Amino acid sequence: MIARSIRAKRVLVFDLDDTLYLERDFAFSGYVHVGDWVQQQFGAPDFGLHCRQAFERGERTRIFNHACQAVGLEADPDLISRLIDVYRNHPPAIDLCADVARFFARSSGPFGLVTDGPEQMQRNKIAALGLEAIIAHICPTGAWPKGYRKPHPRAYELMEQAASGARMVYVADNPAKDFVTPRARGWVTVQINRPGRVHAPDAPDDLHAAGHVIDSLDDLDAVLAN
Known part of the structure; x- marks a missing residue:
């Protein structure tokens, strides 16, 4: 699942659904x-x-x-x-959002992925989007018992172990569960608000809110430059 250590000053970890493609x-x-x-x-x-x-x-x-x-x-x-x-379990006909394709074309990573949902369903999505060739460190929480889904810290801990002290960034869409744990662990948190998203964009409280909000990964470089 997470095979080797990452050697970098910063590691970008992404959510999948409504972050890299439209759910x-x-x-x-x-x-x-x-x-x-x-x-x-x-x-x-x-x-x-x-x-x-x-x-x-x-x-x-x-x-x-x-x-x-x-x-x-x-x-x-x-x-x-x-x-x-x-x-x-169907083979999905889905594509990366255009801004995501542009981001991966100009960025070399390293990248991680933390995603909830039944493992085979999420892996089918990952395969359809070609993400295995882009993201080396993929963590589908559905591979574990139900209690380990976000916001449980297990997936984030594994990403930190692989990152060997790098600055951690999590980019996701759902403030109900995505940001509270990485934010508490000192990660940079970035919420992407896509038109057509499934989940509501409003955080239930300040602890669940992301540190930054963007509408497109075209805006992510500016956030990370700060």
Whole structure:
């Protein structure tokens, strides 16, 4: 997971979802895949379309239930569980945000990645985005028991151990969980607010707020120069 020590004065560690790509793009990709599966299994058309429409209405927790109702399928627990599995494990059609691609093109790192979510789902995203060729130190917290997700310090501690005393920077999007721990550990924290993000940008209190807020990684160099 974190194979070797980093030799640098500064290490940039990124979140994944809504930081390096738009999480909604994964959702839309998944709905297409799930819709194809439902069509093959049950002959029901437009399931993926109904999923996307529910998402765009603001639904987040019962999207498949709403889509089942729309196409006339019984949303029994076994079917919902299968739909979730198909969704999470599909090969995603996603791309890095344009500013992220520009940033990695002009920056040499070193880079780390700390991301929550089921491990295989996150690794599928990482592979689809080509991040394994860019980021050597990747830490999906889903590889551990549930209690180690952010804001638990374990992932940050591992990044610090690999960094060997370097200045640590965390760039992420969700103030509900992303910044409170690295900030308490003395990291520079940077919140990126992307249009179309899934999570609310407002911190629940000052301890959870990032030290800096940007709208694009095009602005990150100026933050790090301070």
